Amino acid sequence: MEMTATPIVGSGNPLSTGGFLNPDSIVNEFGVREGMNIADFGSGAGYFTILMAERAGKEGRVYALDIMESALDSVREKAKAAGLENVEMIRTNLEVVGSSGLADQSQDIVLLANILFQSDKKSDIVKEAKRVLRDNGSLIIIDWKKGANGFGPPDRLRTDDEAMRSLATGEGMIFDKVFNAGQFHFGMIFKKNIYS
Template identity: 40%
Template sequence: DFGCGGGGFFALQAAKLVGDRGEIFAVDILKSVLNNVASRARSLGLENIVTVWSNLEVFGATKILDGSLDYGLLTNVLFQNKDPRTIIREAVRMLKLEGQLLIIDWKEGRFPLGPLPQDKVSPQTVRDIVAEFYLSEIASFDAGPFHYGIIFKKIRS
């Protein structure tokens, strides 16, 4: 879960899902966020979450091996950063060949909540970026009234 956020919701759910068959990495730039996720994991009895402190905007900074992950998740992360391309590149670096990346972010337009329209990253911009990194779109979906979701597969290293 790249940019797992304070609640670590997706990382915690993934940890429950994979159980002892896998390990979940919760990555964030804020140590306080990671401490919270680790604490919540302990309170839920989850021993398969590893917190990783990193700046996803720096290629190679995340201490997870190249080509080692089956899945990656970027949820409400791209709009928060100056260059979404660098974050996607860093996520793709860690994916195995045939690994999947799920991106969920804000739909375009004005809503009563969420980021300013000029800060949002459109689905087409995401598609254009991932094409540079040998990812193929396998599905897209409405992720609620304010978000879109796209799943990509890494087809080449």
């Protein structure tokens, strides 16, 4: 996959989230509070994972889920360096509903950052996120904007924000709000419908 990467603001790591996100300012949009349980689906190197774990505190728990063991090793190293004991790594294929190993309705937040553009089974990933979310829990989607050419994956792999909104609401999620995820990404928050 063609991808151009430059450092994330403040990270110094050229691979992390594609180089065009500022995780610290974006996490402010998530409403993370102490004691929350959070799943970072497709965590990659864990830049969002670590920030959310710091904010969730000792009573909270953040699960980094990825198919790549090397990505989880990176999360493990970052958590150790930050002195965080509330991060758990899970190697899994999120395109299979039920594969996360997380209990039904166990998470306050599920983050899908730069994962859906990579999958042909987007709805299965959203179904798994919905399964593990508590009633009124937040599903946060960040992905590459369609038409923001020159950086990131080819445009043919991207899904526009309206199609992404339709995907999530089609799985029974309730649209909450859009947030600024930078020049090359869109960000949306959905709530789990307590009646679904």
